[in-house]
Amino acid sequence: MGKTLGPFVPAPETATGAFFEGMMKRTLLVLICTISCFGGARAWETLAVSPPIPQDNPQTADKIELGKQLFFDPRFSSTGTVSCNSCHNLMLGGDDNRPTSMGVHGRTGPRNAPTVWNAAFHITQFWDGRVASLEEQAKGPVVAQPEMGMDNLDVAIARVRAIPGYRDAFARAFGGENPLNVDNAAKAVAAFERTLVTWNSPYDRWARGEIDAMTPQQVRGLKRFDQLGCSGCHQPPMFAGPRKPGGHFAVFPFHDGPFVGQYRLKDDVGRYAVTGRESDRHKYKVPTLRNVALSAPYFHNGAVPSLGEAVRVMALAQLNAGLDEREVADIVAFLRALTGEFPDITLPRLPATEGISLIEP
């Protein structure tokens, strides 16, 4: 974990050093809180400079640019209206702010779109962790009938092949014979997605010693988040499940309670649908909390409308803890500190099909 996900940064020690340089009252309070909460022992990791790069898919500029084009191109959906970016909107929090996404013909699927921001740090993909890599993930939505709705990947890649500019772009990115194929398309999209990292959230800056980067309320929220046990599953630096081989899955909801019926939390069987193992019923990958303030509504079915309510639901359903409103507000404030800085992205020009359309009426 340490090598690929970055060093442990001992934030409280750094803050202690800063203390002797003289700081204002508010900073002092934050510092005291930080030390008393975490005792100088708890280390808060920040996001690594780069996500892990697979050996068989090194990052190159040509490949990333091609992946960006494919990511934004709606012509590989049956109706020509849905691209990766439709549901994983990079202008927003990397999702679509809908309970479940709307694909071709206005169809909706059963699950909430996970954010694509920082997805490269996950070791499994999809809510049920059914694939291990971004490369494998990229092939799924293209042929999902409520998403991009193509009959199969051969039909989809035939559309790519029909566009002269893509033939050139695949040759530049991959070389070799017949470079324009499904696996290379998935590799290109994955390479682009590995650039979608949001560094420098207030939390990251705070954890690197910039003690004013989080407000006192946010630090209080982090403390409560940690004390309650949220960080047992939502572990820094991704505030997602631990990076153990095969992935980390948690039963949700763990405890019964009023929210389970209210938000239909058990209607979905979770990872059981993938493995058929009874022990995987209602199990899900622990999603990242980075940029979680931007991705309402919440949970696998998107049934919970607000972040405050999501905090209440998690506390009760996972930890059997009732929170008062101040605790909820503090934790929400902390979660907002996980919103990072978004890189500038130039809109790609999509290669043309001159004088014809690939979309059937």
Place this chain on the structure above:
Amino acid sequence: MGKTLGPFVPAPETATGAFFEGMMKRTLLVLICTISCFGGARAWETLAVSPPIPQDNPQTADKIELGKQLFFDPRFSSTGTVSCNSCHNLMLGGDDNRPTSMGVHGRTGPRNAPTVWNAAFHITQFWDGRVASLEEQAKGPVVAQPEMGMDNLDVAIARVRAIPGYRDAFARAFGGENPLNVDNAAKAVAAFERTLVTWNSPYDRWARGEIDAMTPQQVRGLKRFDQLGCSGCHQPPMFAGPRKPGGHFAVFPFHDGPFVGQYRLKDDVGRYAVTGRESDRHKYKVPTLRNVALSAPYFHNGAVPSLGEAVRVMALAQLNAGLDEREVADIVAFLRALTGEFPDITLPRLPATEGISLIEP
């Protein structure tokens, strides 16, 4: 026309000057063709540096940036899935390459999406010219039920108002009291659209004297286009109807023939639906041919799949002329010379609604 749409550029004379500097055989052939076709008298206008800017909506950086955000933001459609860019895709030819667009819930409307590139040069908007300005146009799709599907503009602007970042952006762009309103939103979108100009097409470069910018086939195509009478309605520099007050409308199809039934060209009553005047039946605004190679399929109903077929249909239905395949190929080649250079656009960050979603389940 001259002042706002740029100077008449006497391309043939410029070419004559270049002749004496010594040019290769191919260039000589082009030159002879150019002179013999157009006799040195026909002037070919190029696209002006800027489209006309209305006095009550001057261009400012803040307003253009706000307009870009609104243009790309899907949250003002009922489902949260459709933005201006969904059907007027700036990564492509400013449309969606569909016969008719697909809006919320997979609904489709009756007409093909016109390109937004260079739309700022038109003096009427929509196929039936029902409004005169980009500002008025921008309000239409938001409340069209097969497009963005909002109940009314008040509901739409309430969503904008619910996003803190937009409140700031409207204040910056417009100032004054209550700047966040429908009219200002439309002004911002229109201001952004006035930046969507594609200069320097091969035609424009050719018309400015860069005689090799068009191939001999393209010059031949332009000649035939002109001789046939296409340029009577598709006038340079926009290759759209003349900029006369109130707009210019043409009956389509003008002549009966096999294409009329084959492509259902008379199913739509055209401008008659707006004015109720019998003389407006099947009348349409003459669309621009700039970037036409990128906007298949063709015509008001998008029923004609290819540019070559569109040329055949127009020749027969409007000019009662049958073309041989070489003529069609030449004219198509010329039309490809109307594809311009597209400006770089940085993807906007859309202001967040932290912890909530504006989209109803």
